[in-house]
Amino acid sequence: MNKVIIGVDLGGTNIKTAIVGEDKKIIAKSSQPTGEDTGPEAVMNLMAQCISDLIRDNGLEMSQVLAAGFGAPGPMNWQTGIVFSPPNLKGWKDVPLAEEMQKRLGIPCYVDNDANVACYGEYWLGAGxxxxxxxxxxxxxxxxxxxxxxxxxxxxxxxxxxxxxxxxxxxxxxxxxxxxxxxxxxxxxxxxxxxxxxxxxxxxxxxxxxxxxxxxxxxxxxxxxxxxxxxxxxxxxxxxxxxxxxxxxxxxxxxxxxxxxxxxxxxxxxxxxxxxxxxxxxxxxxxxxxxxxxxxxxxxxLGNDSGVIGCAGCALDRYLRKDG
Ligand SMILES: [Zn+2]
CATH class of the missing domain: 3.30.420.40 (ATPase, nucleotide binding domain)
Structure with missing residues (x-):
């Protein structure tokens, strides 16, 4: 069974989700408005929903997902996956994003800042x-x-x-x-x-x-x-x-x-x-x-998708390296 990685780019306006194969092939992408309620519970539930919808709509199963990577606005601790207080996500303060998403999805979850994931996306599958x-x-x-x-x-x-x-x-x-x-x-x-x-x-x-x-x-x-x-x-x-x-x-x-x-x-x-x-x-x-x-x-x-593709790439890299 082919393994896949999930990337989620969390912005104040949109939540973008992508599925990328272990072979670096982009399988599917979606984008959804972050919505009025930008509080952590609502946003984390919405991200979990976006992921399960995209997995199901592409005939995949969660058991095929190796890991999920989340790109969020800083500041944060990338190793613990705690997001401190991003200015464009109201109500977020010291949110253990990696741990909470891991609870919801049952797979290893990694968090990185949005510029780092965009960089990694370009390195992995883009102009780099x-x-x-x-x-x-x-x-x-x-x-x-x-x-x-x-x-x-x-x-x-x-x-x-x-x-x-x-x-x-x-x-x-x-x-x-x-x-x-x-x-x-x-x-x-x-x-x-x-x-x-x-x-x-x-x-x-x-x-x-x-x-x-x-x-x-x-x-x-x-x-x-x-x-x-x-x-x-x-x-x-x-x-x-x-x-x-x-x-x-x-x-x-x-x-x-x-x-x-x-x-x-x-x-x-x-x-x-x-x-x-x-x-x-x-x-x-x-x-x-x-x-x-x-x-x-x-x-x-990768145009506007450097971030979301990079989320998946970063997650795969960290999963393989057993890195944080
Ligand atoms: Zn400055």
Missing amino acids: QGADSIVVFTLGTGVGGGIVVFGKLLRGIDGTAAELGHLTVQRDGRLCGCGARGCLEAYASVTGMIRTAEEGWDKAETKLKQMCKGDPKALRGKLIYDAAVEGDAYALHVFHETAVWLGLGAASMINALNPERLIFCGGMSNAGDLLFSTVRETVMANAFEVPAKRCQILPAG
Whole structure:
């Protein structure tokens, strides 16, 4: 009987579930709104339901499932599977997620943070497949990160490694959500890109003003992207600035780790050359020549599914290693 692994990506908006075969074949996927009640009991019951539905609908049985992996917003302890207090899951405080899901499902359950699983997904089945070492930046409301070296997630002594959104790129720079100043996240997240657009707003001549009816509070990443694609000089400038900050973060990681590939995940990574050509130029100008030339800089290979596929991959890896 073929064995399978379950991945569940738990977000504030959606719960995504996937079944992946031991042979790395993606068997099935589903996505369901997290719902109004984001409390731990309701969400954990819903995840168990999503899993059993997907298993049944694909003619499988729970006895075929080796393990399940859960990706959750941090902070957390990945070894004990306890999720502390994610800002976008109201009512969660020190929830023993791995233990509770194990009780509900009767199989080994593992928990990892959402950026680490996205990184592992890209390493396992995405743009990082076949590479020995990769660095992943996840670009969204914030900037997350993950690092795989020698085929293993780099976690650090306390499990807090790879917070790449909080690389300092500017002394006394913008205030970041973490309380520090000048973090990459404050410049290169979608929120940071909007801040860049707001900063020059008053003097800017841009069709964004029309698109936002003059109100910079209506700015969204997608609007800036659309204006840039249409050739709006200000929107192109905002994209360029964002890509330079990202390139600086990327150059630091390339100098630090000499990775084989560096991958951008998340909605913004679909911006193609608007982002990637400037990132590559900035890397070439700021990192050492040998590692900069060596490192391939790529968009995610799994689109929006890096996280959920990575949950399954991470769970399989930990199950096989008897690792936590
Ligand atoms: Zn920060």
